[in-house]
Structures are given as structure tokens and as C-alpha cells.
Amino acid sequence: MEKKTKPIVIGVTGGSGSGKTSVSQAIYNHFPGRSIMMLEQDSYYKNQDHLDFEERLNTNYDHPFAFDTDLLIKHLFKLLNYETIEKPVYDYTKHTRSNEVIVQEPKEVIILEGILILEDPRLREMMDIKVYVDTDDDIRIIRRIKRDIEERARTLDHVIEQYLGVVKPMHTQFIEPTKKYADIIIPEGGRNQVAIDLMTTKIDTIFKKRSL
Ligand SMILES: Nc1ncnc2c1ncn2[C@@H]1O[C@H](COP(=O)(O)OP(=O)(O)O)[C@@H](O)[C@H]1O
């Protein structure tokens, strides 16, 4: 019996504020109505309903332990097996999962995006293409300040304290070293149209090969 091809997994990583969501969205938006989906590692932050808000504020969200990676891997295996998943929804304002889930049907191309997706060898093993979005630290912190205040209900003092205390050291210890696993390094994230064109051309080839 002919073996069915499995979906393609494209991992997109980089430091916080590097532009990995923007790159992933740009690739995804290039294929409206096609068999492509996004899977965000952030959706798999651990549930913290058992902790009070003060304790949640002190969680290290940039350490691999912050993620329910077993659940992410389980869901990825299901998607590779063409099964539907119930993707958790994360609430950054409450620092825990919301009660909702998103029903996600399997697709031929999965864009897996997150700060620590290349840190876990099991996840690396599941990826066909690995991308690292490489953006200078000063640009990343400026973007993060703006975003966290506007979209994640944070104060300037909290963003700075979190960045210096946790985000920066964890980036150096866990995220930056995963660059060596990348097949492609994209400088200056979101607006690197050449890199996005190369990625979309590659995906187009995959769709054509699969007659999709
Ligand atoms: N090339 C860029 N130029 C200016 N702003 C950008 C660029 N890429 C991303 N941004 C902005 O920076 C913030 C972080 O980008 P995002 O793609 O969410 O990064 P990440 O997912 O790596 O944290 C967002 O508000 C986004 O609109």
C-alpha cells in the first residue's frame, strides 16, 4: 500500500520581539484558503489557575519549564496523523489559559512558531524546515515595550524589570544557542520581503508536488 505523505512542519523561532509572528503571519497570509495553519508555542504555556496573580507575575515565562511541551508534541503528532486538535487559548493579561479552545483541523503545512521550539530535541525532530529570525536586542526590547503595554496590559516598569531579570538572561542561555539548529536565518524579521518570498516559493513547490 502506498504510504501517505505527512504534513510539512516549518518551525519559526527567534527571541521575543524578533518578528517571528510577523514572518509566520506573512507566510500564512500568502496562502488564503490553502491547506496551511499556524501553531503558536505560546498557546502551550502551562495552565496556572492554581496560582494567585502575584505568583503568576513571578513565573519565568522564558524558561523551557514554562511550557506544556508534552501537550504540544501530542498535538503535533495528531496533526501529522491528520487528526483534529483542540488548541488551548492563552490569556497574557491573566497569565494562564483561558477556558476556551480552538478546534484546529489538520493541514498540509504547519507553521510552528515560538521562542523555544528549537530547544527541545523532540520538537526539532518533527520539523522539516527550521527558521531563526535574528533581530538585534535593542530593536526587540523597544518592540516588546510597545507591544506589552498596548496589547498585554503591562506597565513600563514591569516590562523593564522582567526583561532585565528573566527575558534577557534566558534568551542568552536558551534561545540564542538554538540558532545553530536553523536551516535559514532571517535578519530583521517582519519586513524582510526577500526571505518571506523564498519561504512562500518553497511552500508553493510543496503544494505543487502534492497536487494541492
Ligand atoms: N520589521 C518590523 N518593523 C517594525 N515593527 C515590527 C517589525 N516586525 C515586527 N514588528 C512589530 O514588533 C512587535 C513584535 O513583533 P512580533 O512579530 O509579534 O515578534 P515576536 O513574535 O518575535 O515576538 C509587533 O508589535 C510587530 O508589529
Ligand SMILES: Nc1ccn([C@@H]2O[C@H](COP(=O)(O)O)[C@@H](O)[C@H]2O)c(=O)n1
Ligand atoms: N504570561 C506571560 C507569558 C509569556 N510572556 C512573555 O512572552 C514572550 C514570548 O512571546 P513573544 O511573542 O514575545 O515571542 C516571552 O518572552 C515571555 O516573557 C509574558 O510576558 N507573560
